[in-house]
Amino acid sequence: MPGVPLLPPGVQVFERGWLSSNNILLTDADSATLVDSGYVTHSAQTLALLSQALGARALDRLVNTHLHSDHCGGNAALQRHYPALETLIPPGMAEDVKAWRGAALSYEPTGQNCPPFQFTGLLQPGSVHRWANTEWQVHAAPGHDPHSVILFEPEHRLLISADALWQNGFGVVFPELEGIAAFDEVADSLDLIEALDPALVIPGHGAPFTGVTEALAFARQKLEAFAQTPEKHGRYGAKVLLKFKLLEYGSVAKPDFKTWALAVPYMQALHERYGQGVDRATWLDMMLAELQRSGALHDDGAVLHDVSN
Ligand SMILES: [Zn+2]
Structure with missing residues (x-):
């Protein structure tokens, strides 16, 4: 051991x-x-x-x-x-x-x-x-x-x-x-x-x-x-903020979570700076998809579930 x-x-x-x-x-x-x-x-x-x-x-x-x-x-x-x-x-x-x-x-x-x-x-x-x-x-x-x-x-x-x-x-x-x-x-x-x-x-x-x-x-x-590559750090920061809130919720209805995320000042500022030219909702979907791909969350279509290891 x-x-x-x-x-x-x-x-x-x-x-x-x-x-x-x-x-x-x-x-x-x-x-x-x-x-x-x-x-x-x-x-x-x-x-x-x-x-x-x-x-x-x-x-x-x-x-x-x-x-x-x-x-x-x-x-x-x-x-x-x-x-x-x-x-x-x-x-x-x-x-x-x-x-x-x-x-x-x-x-x-x-x-x-x-x-x-x-x-x-x-x-x-x-x-x-x-x-x-x-x-x-x-x-x-x-x-x-x-x-x-x-x-x-x-x-x-x-x-x-x-x-x-x-x-x-x-x-x-x-x-x-x-x-x-x-x-x-x-x-x-x-x-x-x-x-x-x-x-x-x-x-x-x-x-x-x-x-x-x-x-x-x-x-x-x-x-x-x-x-x-500060953009990489910016996207990392956005994902950390999303993951932190998901840890707090455990599981949360996807529309509720997105409403929260779109209203958070830091997320808005991050989108403005690192949004890769897409609108805010699309960018949020991209960040959530990245979190899903890395195994940090599970998206069952209606509810987002925190995945903690
Ligand atoms: Zn700290």
Whole structure:
């Protein structure tokens, strides 16, 4: 059996899949800290996983690597369940969270859901925090999200990489979908990770992995391909948004799904930029057909079914 990489004491990973990001629980005698809270529709499961791990103990602190809905969709539920919860977010979107601007926070443009939450402090790049009896450095890692941070623990060379590095790539480069150059920032963040030299990576999605050199090589190859053919990245971004929503629905009547997709601002912008000269409905059909061909969904003519492996 392939060995599961060994995590240091006090570090637990709840591997959640793609709709919800992984949750990382860091505990020591002083406090219990959770990194990222998953998607809103999985909130009950997040709470159940936590109470199973914590027993009678309360969660003291919640920190977010970034504020995409799959990483902070459970924040509100956790804040309700643990009234004394300290919540730290990266500084970049703090004003938008304070005023709860759903458009700036990406939930409206992506058609995703995230119940409003509050924060009590900031997770400043350059700061160091003592969690799970060890020191965690906060590093800015823009690219996938301009305001994302990653967390590095040098004693065990353990990296919480969010969506800046996965075993097989990295998250969609959202600024690029809006026409804002960010492929260079992805490259810089990969360089930063290489310089940190982690032995073990806990990604935002997927299992913890070693073999960081191979993962970095793969990510750079993928980045190079996207940078050479941004249309490919644009279509990939559209398919990720569609697949994410389908994961949320499970199964959904095709006309309802298309109505949703045609109204989502990001999908409209992507069609304008990468629409290959066809009208929006035709382009959507093309994207859905590509998802069906790649085995990500099943279209029975009336209903679209998510196919998860
Ligand atoms: Zn993300």
